[in-house]
Structure formats: C-alpha cells, structure tokens
Amino acid sequence: MKPAQQYHLDGVRKVFGRGQVALEGFDLKVARGERVALIGPSGAGKTTLFRMLNCTIRPTSGHLRIGGQEVADLYGRSLREMRRRIGTIYQQHNLVPRLRVLHNVLSGRLGSWSLLGSLASLARPSQLETAHRALTDVGIGEKLFSRTDELSGGQQQRVAIARVLVQDPDVILADEPVSSVDPSLAETIIKLLIAISDDTRKTLLVNLHSTDLALSYFPRVIGMKAGVKLFDTATSRVTPELLQELYSGHAPVNGAGEPYREPEHRRTAV
Amino acid sequence: MNSTPRTLGSRSIFPYVFGGLFLLVLADSWRRAEVDPGIFFEAEGREHLWRFVTGMYPPELSWDFLELMVRPTLETIQISVMGTLIAVLIGFPLGLLATSTFSFQGILHESEYRGFGPRHAFKVCLYGLARGLLSLFRCIPEFVWAFMFVRAVGLGPFPGVLAIGVAYGGMLGKVYSEIFESVNERPLEAIQSTGAGRLQIFFYGWFPQVLPNITSYTLYRWECAVRTSAILGLVGAGGIGQQIEISIRMFNFHEVTTLLIILFSLVAGADYVSAKVRSLL
Ligand SMILES: Nc1ncnc2c1ncn2[C@@H]1O[C@H](COP(=O)(O)OP(=O)(O)O)[C@@H](O)[C@H]1O
Ligand SMILES: [Mg+2]
Numbered sequence: 001m002k003p004a005q006q007y008h009l010d011g012v013r014k015v016f017g018r019g020q021v022a023l024e025g026f027d028l029k030v031a032r033g034e035r036v037a038l039i040g041p042s043g044a045g046k047t048t049l050f051r052m053l054n055c056t057i058r059p060t061s062g063h064l065r066i067g068g069q070e071v072a073d074l075y076g077r078s079l080r081e082m083r084r085r086i087g088t089i090y091q092q093h094n095l096v097p098r099l100r101v102l103h104n105v106l107s108g109r110l111g112s113w114s115l116l117g118s119l120a121s122l123a124r125p126s127q128l129e130t131a132h133r134a135l136t137d138v139g140i141g142e143k144l145f146s147r148t149d150e151l152s153g154g155q156q157q158r159v160a161i162a163r164v165l166v167q168d169p170d171v172i173l174a175d176e177p178v179s180s181v182d183p184s185l186a187e188t189i190i191k192l193l194i195a196i197s198d199d200t201r202k203t204l205l206v207n208l209h210s211t212d213l214a215l216s217y218f219p220r221v222i223g224m225k226a227g228v229k230l231f232d233t234a235t236s237r238v239t240p241e242l243l244q245e246l247y248s249g250h251a252p253v254n255g256a257g258e259p260y261r262e263p264e265h266r267r268t269a270v
Numbered sequence: 271m272n273s274t275p276r277t278l279g280s281r282s283i284f285p286y287v288f289g290g291l292f293l294l295v296l297a298d299s300w301r302r303a304e305v306d307p308g309i310f311f312e313a314e315g316r317e318h319l320w321r322f323v324t325g326m327y328p329p330e331l332s333w334d335f336l337e338l339m340v341r342p343t344l345e346t347i348q349i350s351v352m353g354t355l356i357a358v359l360i361g362f363p364l365g366l367l368a369t370s371t372f373s374f375q376g377i378l379h380e381s382e383y384r385g386f387g388p389r390h391a392f393k394v395c396l397y398g399l400a401r402g403l404l405s406l407f408r409c410i411p412e413f414v415w416a417f418m419f420v421r422a423v424g425l426g427p428f429p430g431v432l433a434i435g436v437a438y439g440g441m442l443g444k445v446y447s448e449i450f451e452s453v454n455e456r457p458l459e460a461i462q463s464t465g466a467g468r469l470q471i472f473f474y475g476w477f478p479q480v481l482p483n484i485t486s487y488t489l490y491r492w493e494c495a496v497r498t499s500a501i502l503g504l505v506g507a508g509g510i511g512q513q514i515e516i517s518i519r520m521f522n523f524h525e526v527t528t529l530l531i532i533l534f535s536l537v538a539g540a541d542y543v544s545a546k547v548r549s550l551l
Contacts, residue, residue: 054463055463056377056380058381079381080467088463094460096474096479097479098479099478107461107464107466107474108464110470110471111465113470115467115470160460163460167465
C-alpha cells in the first residue's frame with residue numbers, strides 16, 4: 001500500500017448496540033490532499049463514518065487504514081498520535097461553553113502537549129500568539145478572550161475551525177459544518193475550509209446536506225444512503241437522477257438524537 | 271381501546287397496598303420510638319420542661335466566659351474548613367474513578383479496547399473499588415468516625431477533622447461522580463479527537479463544565495460541616511461541641527444558650543459566605 005493513500009477502507013461495517021447496522025460493506029479510497037464531499041439523507045451513516053475516520057469508534061469488521069496504517073493495530077499512545085493528525089469539525093461545534101475561546105482553540109494542541117504543560121496553559125496560556133493567529137485567520141481575532149458561550153453559532157463554528165488550525169493535522173473532517181448557519185455564511189465557511197486545505201495541502205472530507213455546495217465546491221462527491229455507498233464519482237458525473245435516488249424513498253431514520261433540518265427536496269419526496 | 275380500563279384497574283391496587291404498608295410502618299414506628307405527646311400535658315413532665323427552658327435563660331454573657339469561648343469557636347471553624355478540605359482531597363480522585371464514563375465506558379473508551387481484555391477488567395475493578403470505598407466512608411456516620419478517631423489519635427480537634435474528612439469525602443465523592451456523569455460528552459469527544467489523553471480531556475472538557483456545580487455542592491457541605499463539627503465535639507472532638515457537652519454535664523444551661531447562639535451565628539455566617547461565593551460563579 002502506497003502511503004500516498006490517506007484513507008483506505010475495505011468492507012467496513014459498523015453495528016451499534018442491539019444490531020443497529022449503521023454502515024455496511026463500505027469501501028473507500030481517498031488520496032492525500034484530495035477534497036471530497038459526502039452527501040446523503042439523515043441516518044445514512046455519515047457521522048458514523050467520520051467517527052471511524054477520526055479513530056473515535058472502531059469498525060465492527062472490515063479494514064480501516066489511515067496513511068497505510070491499520071487502525072485496528074493502534075492503541076494507547078499510537079492511537080492518540082494518529083488522532084492528532086486528524087482534525088474534526090463537528091456539526092454542533094462541540095466546544096466547551098464555559099471555557100474562554102483561547103482555551104478552546106488551544107485544546108487543538110493537547111495532542112502535542114504534556115499533561116503538566118496543558119494544565120499550566122489553563123492558568124497562563126502558552127502559545128497565545130498561535131491561538132490569536134488562528135482566530136484572525138478565521139476572522140474573529142478580537143474574540144480571543146471572550147467566553148465561548150457568548151459567541152453566536154457562526155462564530156463558534158469559526159472557533160472550531162481555529163481549533164483545527166492550531167492542531168495542524170494532515171486531514172480535516174468536517175461533519176455538516178454549515179447545518180446551523182445561514183446560507184451566505186455557509187458558503188463563506190466552505191470556502192474557508194477549502195482555502196485552509198489548499199494552503200497546507202491537507203486532505204479535506206466534508207459531510208453536507210446541501211447538494212448545491214457539494215456540487216459547486218468539490219471535485220468528488222460520494223452519495224450515501226442507509227449505510228451503503230450509492231455513488232462515488234467526479235462531480236461532473238452527478239446527475240439529477242442520482243440525487244433523486246439518493247433522497248427518495250423511506251422515511252428519515254434519525255441519527256443519535258441529532259437535530260436535523262430536513263432539506264426541502266426531502267420533505268416533498270415523503 | 272378495551273385494554274385501557276383493565277390496565278387502570280390493575281394498576282390502581284398498588285397505591286392501596288403501599289399506602290397500607292406505609293400506615294403500618296408509621297404506627298409501628300410511633301410505638302417503638304416511644305413517641306408520647308402525653309408528656310407535654312402531665313404536670314410532672316411540664317415542670318421538667320419548664321425548668322429546662324427557664325434554666326437556659328438568660329444566656330451567659332460574662333466577659334470571662336466569652337473570652338474562654340473564643341478559642342473553641344475558632345476551632346470549630348478550623349475543623350470545618352480543614353475537614354472539608356480533606357473531604358475534597360478524598361472525594362475528588364475517588365469520585366473521578368467512580369465515574370464510569372471516565373473509568374471504563376462511553377465515548378472515551380470506544381476505541382481503546384476490543385472486547386474485555388485484562389486492562390479493561392482492571393479499570394472496572396478500580397471503578398468498583400472507588401465506589402465501594404465511597405460507600406463505606408459515607409455509610410458510617412461521622413459521629414462514629416469521630417468516636418473511632420478520638421480513640422486512635424486522642425481528644426481535640428484533629429479527630430473531628432479526620433471524621434469530617436472521611437465521612438464527607440464519601441458524600442462528596444458520590445455526588446461528584448454523579449455530576450461528572452452528567453456532563454455533555456460531545457466536547458469530550460471533540461477534545462479526544464485532537465489526540466488528548468484522558469486527564470487532559472478531563473481538565474479541558476470535563477472540569478470547566480462541572481466547576482459551578484462542584485463548587486456549590488462543596489460549599490453546601492462546608493456549611494453542614496460547621497454544624498457537624500459541633501456534634502462531633504460532643505464525643506470529645508474539640509470545638510464548640512465539646513464546650514456544649516461540658517456545660518450540659520455541669521448543668522450550666524445559661525452557657526449552653528450562649529454556645530447555641532454562637533453555633534447559630536457560625537452556621538448563618540457560613541451560609542452567607544457560600545451564598546456570596548456561589549453568586550460569583
Ligand atoms: N451511538 C449510536 N448508537 C446506536 N445507533 C447509532 C449510534 N450512532 C448512530 N446510530 C445509528 O446509525 C445510523 C447512522 O447514523 P449517523 O451516522 O448519525 O447518520 P448521519 O450522520 O448520516 O445522519 C442511524 O440509524 C443511527 O440511528
Ligand atoms: Mg450526522
């Protein structure tokens with residue numbers, strides 16, 4: 001396996017608790033520096049896939065290789081080191097509300113810091129300059145010392161992006177990063193993510209429920225539905241029929257308690 | 271449609287069963303606890319009560335006595351503060367280990383172990399041990415702890431400090447672990463995904479979320495400790511309590527009144543201080 005391959009999934013399957021199959025026979029290859037959008041209805045398994053790609057959960061069966069490394073062989077320190085090289089932006093930002101912005105941003109450094117160093121930083125921030133630069137890059141440099149829960153949803157999403165910036169990973173995973181912001185801001189954030197991944201040649205994978213954004217900004221689009229891959233193709237090959245098929249049929253299976261805004265075309269289909 | 275009245279009917283029997291049991295327990299307790307309101311109406315009983323109450327008035331306010339009571343008063347405050355501090359030192363780490371989402375299950379452990387390896391078993395044991403210790407510490411009343419520590423280290427404030435430290439450590443640890451369990455796990459997952467270790471996740475993701483709850487519960491416990499330290503004094507563990515015990519034994523009820531007033535002021539003061547601190551959070 002050439003390490004040029006960022007991700008290599010082979011027959012990955014994920015079953016939750018009482019036989020809830022979230023992902024089935026999933027194959028995927030993503031090259032280093034590639035930019036891929038994933039689309040699909042709620043409950044398709046997109047979040048589950050991302051949580052495997054960032055080593056939070058393990059496949060029930062099948063192979064998951066990251067940079068040529070079999071993830072099943074990683075544990076403890078080597079697992080944390082792998083996680084450090086993958087940055088994730090979550091749908092609900094997943095910031096610590098009561099912490100100041102700078103600490104939420106600097107928590108991206110934890111993988112590189114010692115325990116004592118990270119404790120000391122809570123009292124007397126180290127790498128304040130790094131945090132400030134990252135925040136400035138995402139356009140909210142002045143919020144460095146604000147309390148995180150005082151920011152708007154869009155600003156919090158930027159803090160989450162700044163956290164990934166200071167983490168400086170090889171891969172950026174963004175799980176529906178724009179589902180809680182208005183459309184114009186959504187476009188700005190997608191552009192920002194693309195700019196970041198371009199500048200530093202990072203691999204970028206984004207979950208989107210807006211097919212428009214996926215089609216206009218990503219060269220490769222993967223359609224997922226009910227835990228299987230429906231299509232995986234160059235954007236130019238995505239046809240209205242494919243999209244129709246992707247979003248048609250069964251009632252939405254809701255994910256693990258996630259609030260989900262149903263796209264317009266879905267509501268009409270049901 | 272048909273089943274609605276049936277389930278109602280079958281369910282409605284339980285309130286009667288439990289109500290009946292409750293009345294039985296109540297009646298039995300009344301008898302066994304020797305509750306006897308008659309004592310308030312008999313001439314002799316009234317006289318005893320009257321003598322006791324009038325004996326307490328007026329409070330002893332002579333300068334000599336008050337001066338003597340300064341040290342025990344300060345001692346009570348010190349016992350409550352030191353005791354609570356030790357309780358935190360015991361309760362915090364044990365409470366953390368007794369938190370299942372920290373110790374062995376949940377999103378922070380999804381990826382660590384496949385199945386039940388020996389390391390996993392070890393973690394579960396540690397968790398069980400912490401829970402067991404916390405139960406033991408808080409199931410034995412602080413009064414009994416004080417009694418044992420007085421035997422072990424002698425009379426004075428130190429056994430009081432130890433008793434509060436251990437008994438309250440058990441209570442704090444239990445409640446801490448419940449607070450820890452209730453945090454929002456999403457930020458923890460996010461911090462873990464940056465490659466952070468368990469303790470780093472704790473201090474960056476967990477601790478800030480629980481800090482207000484932890485602080486206010488600890489302060490509440492400190493208030494209780496002020497009162498408790500007085501009770502512990504009765505078995506010889508220093509402070510105001512020990513003075514109350516001496517005064518009662520000497521039939522100096524005037525002094526008891528003064529001491530109760532001091533105790534009341536201490537508890538009210540602790541209440542005020544902790545309310546102030548909480549309002550800052
Ligand atoms: N922790 C979990 N426990 C049980 N079932 C889950 C869990 N997470 C996700 N699922 C299930 O897996 C399926 C895929 O969910 P998810 O990955 O969140 O989909 P998406 O992100 O595409 O909306 C859903 O049916 C969901 O109910
Ligand atoms: Mg999702």
